[in-house]
Amino acid sequence: MAINRGTIRRLERATRAETMVLVCQECGEEFRVGENTDLEFIAHQWVLQSGQKSHRETPADVFVITNHRHDAENLIAKATGKRWLERLENAGGHYGA
Numbered sequence: 001m002a003i004n005r006g007t008i009r010r011l012e013r014a015t016r017a018e019t020m021v022l023v024c025q026e027c028g029e030e031f032r033v034g035e036n037t038d039l040e041f042i043a044h045q046w047v048l049q050s051g052q053k054s055h056r057e058t059p060a061d062v063f064v065i066t067n068h069r070h071d072a073e074n075l076i077a078k079a080t081g082k083r084w085l086e087r088l089e090n091a092g093g094h095y096g097a
Contacts (some may be wrong), residue, residue: 002080018034018035019032019033019034019035020032020033020034020035020037020064020077020078020079021077021078021079022075022076022077022078022084023075023076023077023078024068024070024074024075025070025074025075025076026070026074027069027070029068030078031061031065031075033061033064033065034059034061037059037061037065038077038084038085038087038088039088040058040059040061040062041062041065041066041072041085042085042088043056044058046049046064049083072084072085073085
């Protein structure tokens with residue numbers, strides 16, 4: 001199977017569509033992570049706090065976020081300017097006081 005430039009460009013576009021760029025509000029550092037890294041990050045935090053055992057390997061993108069020197073909650077999505085974890089705050093439709 002031969003791979004031409006058109007195929008490579010199409011695959012690159014598809015990969016970019018599945019990722020997002022996060023920006024740290026404190027230092028300006030940018031991270032390119034998978035689209036669902038927020039869910040994986042929350043699951044990883046739960047495992048750490050609860051002491052439960054995870055049956056899945058933690059994705060590398062989660063470690064990129066957790067190893068950053070500033071708080072993950074201060075990351076913003078570059079494309080929207082919104083806080084990175086915002087979409088999960090009321091994911092169940094339950095609004096707190």
